[in-house]
Amino acid sequence: MKGFDITDIDSWVEASDKREFVWKDNTFFNEETGGNIAEKEFTAFIGQIISALRQVSSDEKIADTGLSNIITLIIDLLSAGLSANNALLLVNMGIDNDISFSWSIFEIAKQLPENDKKIFDINNQDTWRFATENNLVFAGKSFHISPGKKFTEILFVKIMNLIFYASMTVLHSRYDLRDITISTLLEGLKQGENVVDIVNKITTLIKDRNNIVSSRQVMINSIPSQTNHEQSSPINNTVNTGYLTPPSKIFLIIGIGLVVGGFLYLCSVATGNWTPGKLIFGMIITFCSIPFFAKYSSKQSKFFYKVVCADMARWVGHSSNDLIIQWGAPTKTYKFPSDKTMTVLEYKDSIRNYAGYRYKGMYAGQSKTTKYIKSFFVKDGIIVNYKYAIT
Numbered sequence: 001m002k003g004f005d006i007t008d009i010d011s012w013v014e015a016s017d018k019r020e021f022v023w024k025d026n027t028f029f030n031e032e033t034g035g036n037i038a039e040k041e042f043t044a045f046i047g048q049i050i051s052a053l054r055q056v057s058s059d060e061k062i063a064d065t066g067l068s069n070i071i072t073l074i075i076d077l078l079s080a081g082l083s084a085n086n087a088l089l090l091v092n093m094g095i096d097n098d099i100s101f102s103w104s105i106f107e108i109a110k111q112l113p114e115n116d117k118k119i120f121d122i123n124n125q126d127t128w129r130f131a132t133e134n135n136l137v138f139a140g141k142s143f144h145i146s147p148g149k150k151f152t153e154i155l156f157v158k159i160m161n162l163i164f165y166a167s168m169t170v171l172h173s174r175y176d177l178r179d180i181t182i183s184t185l186l187e188g189l190k191q192g193e194n195v196v197d198i199v200n201k202i203t204t205l206i207k208d209r210n211n212i213v214s215s216r217q218v219m220i221n222s223i224p225s226q227t228n229h230e231q232s233s234p235i236n237n238t239v240n241t242g243y244l245t246p247p248s249k250i251f252l253i254i255g256i257g258l259v260v261g262g263f264l265y266l267c268s269v270a271t272g273n274w275t276p277g278k279l280i281f282g283m284i285i286t287f288c289s290i291p292f293f294a295k296y297s298s299k300q301s302k303f304f305y306k307v308v309c310a311d312m313a314r315w316v317g318h319s320s321n322d323l324i325i326q327w328g329a330p331t332k333t334y335k336f337p338s339d340k341t342m343t344v345l346e347y348k349d350s351i352r353n354y355a356g357y358r359y360k361g362m363y364a365g366q367s368k369t370t371k372y373i374k375s376f377f378v379k380d381g382i383i384v385n386y387k388y389a390i391t
Contacts, residue, residue: 004039006046015039026079026150048087049074050102057095069101075157080155081145082189089195094162096333104158106154120153122182123170131157138186142166145190159185161201165331170321177325179207181264193213203328312374312386320345320378336377342384347374 002013006023020027021042028037037045053070054062062070066158068092094101109117109129122138131153143151158266163172171178181202188198210357212298257386315323324337327347336342349372375387 006013006039006043007071009067012043012047015043023079025076028078033153043358045084046071046074049084052088053092053095056092061095065099065101070095070265073101076155076158079149080151081149083192086189089309090159090162093195093329094165097162097165099161100163103154103158106131107158122153122156123175123179125168125178128157128160139181143190145192152226155188159189163195167321167324170319174325176209177206180209186365206328305390309386309388312376315376315383316382316385320376320381320383323376336369339379341379343378345376345378348372372380 002008002011002014003013004016006021015038017038017040019039019078020036021039021100027036030037030041050067052072073094074087077090078084100149105325108130118130120131120134121127122136133152134155136151136153136156143156145151160182163185172183175386184202184205185198194231224264323345330345331348332346334344334346336344371389371391372389373387375389377385377387378381
């Protein structure tokens with residue numbers, strides 16, 4: 001018998017229902033029982049988290065990351081005082097970002113000669129690889145998520161990589177954005193906020209900062225073609241800049257004129273001698289406005305679609321890190337189906353539309369969700385094309 005090891009699922013059968021679970025000299029308190037959690041109880045708890053992780057990550061990705069590495073990170077996060085939900089979200093973010101959970105960066109730093117090593121400084125990203133198991137010091141004070149829970153320098157660096165892996169280079173050069181990111185992240189974790197909400201808050205703050213510091217001038221000389229996932233390589237086509245000319249309001253003016261004219265005609269008929277023919281003629285004038293309103297609405301919708309495409313097109317040729325700093329973390333990332341060297345960053349918004357009717361005091365109806373998906377195709381860290389889809 002090799003003995004119980006929480007990081008080895010095969011050994012869980014040897015977990016005791018009497019021995020307290022101990023992790024790096026730490027025990028875990030069970031508020032329901034008023035005592036510390038036993039080994040068997042803790043394995044069941046970790047098993048539930050792993051099962052939830054399998055619902056959002058493929059078995060292949062989990063295997064590539066290493067289940068023992070995943071379990072180790074989850075327990076480290078829980079030991080620092082994070083909720084199980086946030087621990088799960090952070091681990092999933094790391095898996096999606098294809099991060100190596102072996103954290104070789106710290107092992108390499110340990111192998112350096114003593115005179116080449118530096119002291120960890122949260123404000124100096126060059127020193128992050130020298131992080132230790134010492135408690136993190138932030139704003140001159142020892143940082144804790146909750147009393148009695150140790151939040152280490154190493155765990156801080158791991159969390160930053162789990163969430164902002166694709167943006168670390170930009171954060172290295174933009175200390176102002178790094179300061180916003182770190183302070184908002186640590187304060188959010190301390191308050192027990194959901195990790196996704198923290199990331200959204202950081203994204204909003206960075207956008208506001210960038211709008212204040214500088215404004216980008218949109219210069220569009222070409223608009224890349226829309227790319228389907230089935231295509232083997234994106235292709236750009238040159239389009240005239242007149243592409244972004246707002247639609248003429250002539251159709252809107254004609255539509256309004258017909259509505260007003262029809263209404264006035266019907267009013268004049270109502271106050272005088274009216275006949276069925278005159279009434280029908282007035283209604284025809286009014287209904288004739290519908291095609292003009294529909295035409296204008298269609299052109300306006302196409303214009304807004306082109307504006308979004310133009311905004312996306314300006315990112316072609318730029319670093320994906322710059323995009324993530326401006327737009328925040330993608331909703332989803334995946335590899336291009338026919339070219340595994342290309343990564344797709346996907347930003348998704350959705351609006352739910354409701355429609356219904358009432359009959360004899362009863363309500364019936366249905367809802368439809370419209371999805372707005374902005375996809376950027378990234379190769380070697382550079383955005384090479386984009387796709388905007390409305391479904």
